[in-house]
Amino acid sequence: MTFGFPPGLDQLAPQARDLYIRDLKSVAGIEKLRFFPLAVESGFGCTLVEAGGRELLDLTATWTAAGLGHGHPRVVEAMTQAAKRPPGAGGLSAAHPDSVGLAEDLLALVPGAGDRRVYLGHAGSDACDVVIRASRFATGKKRIVGFHHSYHGGIGVAMAASGVHVEAGSVTADPLTTFVDYPNPYRPPSTDPSGPEAALRASLGQVEAALAEGDVACLMFEPILADGGMVVPPPGFLRGLEELCHRYDTLLVCDEVKVGLGRPGMMHAFQLDGATPDLVCFGKVLGNGLPLSAAVGPAEILDGPSAAALLTTAGNPVCTAVGRTVLRVLQEEQLPERARRAGERLRAGLEQLQNERIGDIRGHGLANGVELVADRDSKVPDKKLAAATVYRAFELGVVVYYVGGNVLEVTPPLVISDAEIDRAVEILGQSIDDAAAGKVPDAVVAAYAGW
Numbered sequence: 001m002t003f004g005f006p007p008g009l010d011q012l013a014p015q016a017r018d019l020y021i022r023d024l025k026s027v028a029g030i031e032k033l034r035f036f037p038l039a040v041e042s043g044f045g046c047t048l049v050e051a052g053g054r055e056l057l058d059l060t061a062t063w064t065a066a067g068l069g070h071g072h073p074r075v076v077e078a079m080t081q082a083a084k085r086p087p088g089a090g091g092l093s094a095a096h097p098d099s100v101g102l103a104e105d106l107l108a109l110v111p112g113a114g115d116r117r118v119y120l121g122h123a124g125s126d127a128c129d130v131v132i133r134a135s136r137f138a139t140g141k142k143r144i145v146g147f148h149h150s151y152h153g154g155i156g157v158a159m160a161a162s163g164v165h166v167e168a169g170s171v172t173a174d175p176l177t178t179f180v181d182y183p184n185p186y187r188p189p190s191t192d193p194s195g196p197e198a199a200l201r202a203s204l205g206q207v208e209a210a211l212a213e214g215d216v217a218c219l220m221f222e223p224i225l226a227d228g229g230m231v232v233p234p235p236g237f238l239r240g241l242e243e244l245c246h247r248y249d250t251l252l253v254c255d256e257v258k259v260g261l262g263r264p265g266m267m268h269a270f271q272l273d274g275a276t277p278d279l280v281c282f283g284k285v286l287g288n289g290l291p292l293s294a295a296v297g298p299a300e301i302l303d304g305p306s307a308a309a310l311l312t313t314a315g316n317p318v319c320t321a322v323g324r325t326v327l328r329v330l331q332e333e334q335l336p337e338r339a340r341r342a343g344e345r346l347r348a349g350l351e352q353l354q355n356e357r358i359g360d361i362r363g364h365g366l367a368n369g370v371e372l373v374a375d376r377d378s379k380v381p382d383k384k385l386a387a388a389t390v391y392r393a394f395e396l397g398v399v400v401y402y403v404g405g406n407v408l409e410v411t412p413p414l415v416i417s418d419a420e421i422d423r424a425v426e427i428l429g430q431s432i433d434d435a436a437a438g439k440v441p442d443a444v445v446a447a448y449a450g451w
């Protein structure tokens with residue numbers, strides 16, 4: 001073992017090991033979430049290239065940010081052309097064709113009525129944060145309703161209103177946020193035998209009670225609870241939220257940052273349930289790896305107060321040129337439809353896996369979760385197995401992470417081929433089998449805390 005460093009480094013190529021050790025010694029731990037010693041030099045399509053040259057199949061798309069695949073030629077071209085044209089920064093104090101153009105493109109892409117505006121930012125975090133602050137300011141109401149195990153950001157109010165962060169103790173909960181249960185069809189309330197319907201009723205009941213208390217500026221929700229465990233809500237959930245928000249005069253904010261823009265097998269995940277939110281947040285794939293986010297909503301919410309959400313390089317022309325290209329590629333290459341078909345093939349393959357520790361397989365398009373449990377009867381979540389499985393997959397040549405403690409998150413780039421899907425299924429199956437058979441030593445897994 002390399003003395004003083006986490007186990008597993010000895011198995012890496014020398015270049016990967018050296019890079020990982022330099023990273024350990026230089027980059028702050030506060031911004032790391034590691035599952036195995038991944039040291040990447042480049043990538044193409046659904047492939048990540050480790051330092052030293054080993055090729056890995058990427059089932060994460062970098063937490064969905066590289067949704068069009070690594071180094072998509074049209075994205076590279078848009079970025080290169082934009083970088084050659086000054087100014088290198090814009091938006092804050094000047095209009096620029098690409099930032100204005102991206103805002104117009106998003107207005108055309110997102111359903112909604114009346115006079116609307118687009119906030120352009122750097123990350124899903126600031127888009128969600130700004131929407132919460134703007135909703136409070138415009139409505140004069142102070143409370144927010146959100147969900148346990150939700151994720152809306154790693155900064156500001158968006159972080160303090162994120163169940164995942166609050167539960168982990170990495171931030172104090174926003175004192176004016178009420179957290180309620182997200183409906184989980186696999187884990188409905190134990191007292192009710194009617195399964196998903198019971199989960200739906202219980203969740204909407206809690207939402208209604210929270211809204212009825214009054215003074216709620218907005219309700220924040222993820223159309224699929226992603227970092228909380230890739231939980232697909234029962235049909236009717238989004239429409240139920242919409243109906244309640246209308247009844248209690250509360251803004252409905254849909255956070256599409258992680259699973260939106262083609263990944264669910266349609267352009268927007270809120271379309272799964274035919275709902276129309278008041279505000280929608282985007283990030284990740286919008287920049288295909290460059291820092292870019294957006295929020296779309298009513299002018300009366302997003303126009304004021306002026307100069308209250310200032311990031312010097314927000315809306316910068318390189319990122320917004322890429323954002324425009326991403327939206328075009330999504331439509332021209334029919335990636336939502338490709339994601340729908342690829343997801344069906346992926347889930348059909350996963351369903352064939354025999355391991356009894358697979359409790360549930362769920363998803364829409366290429367937003368998928370594989371929940372690992374102690375056994376199918378007890379459904380006890382098996383976090384250790386999830387950690388060992390992703391470690392073993394890395395050894396076997398696949399990059400996959402887990403969310404919600406025990407759920408493998410399978411979110412490859414939308415351009416994944418059938419052959420890559422079949423390879424993914426095979427290696428995931430092998431990894432679960434090997435991890436369940438104890439082939440990954442506990443000490444190795446323990447060194448990578450994950451979350």
Ligand SMILES: Cc1ncc(COP(=O)(O)O)c(C=O)c1O
Pocket residue numbers: 063123124125126128151152153154222226227255256257258259283284
């Ligand atoms: C649903 C959701 N919203 C917001 C964010 C924050 O995005 P970012 O990390 O790009 O700031 C994330 C990140 O995982 C997310 O999953």
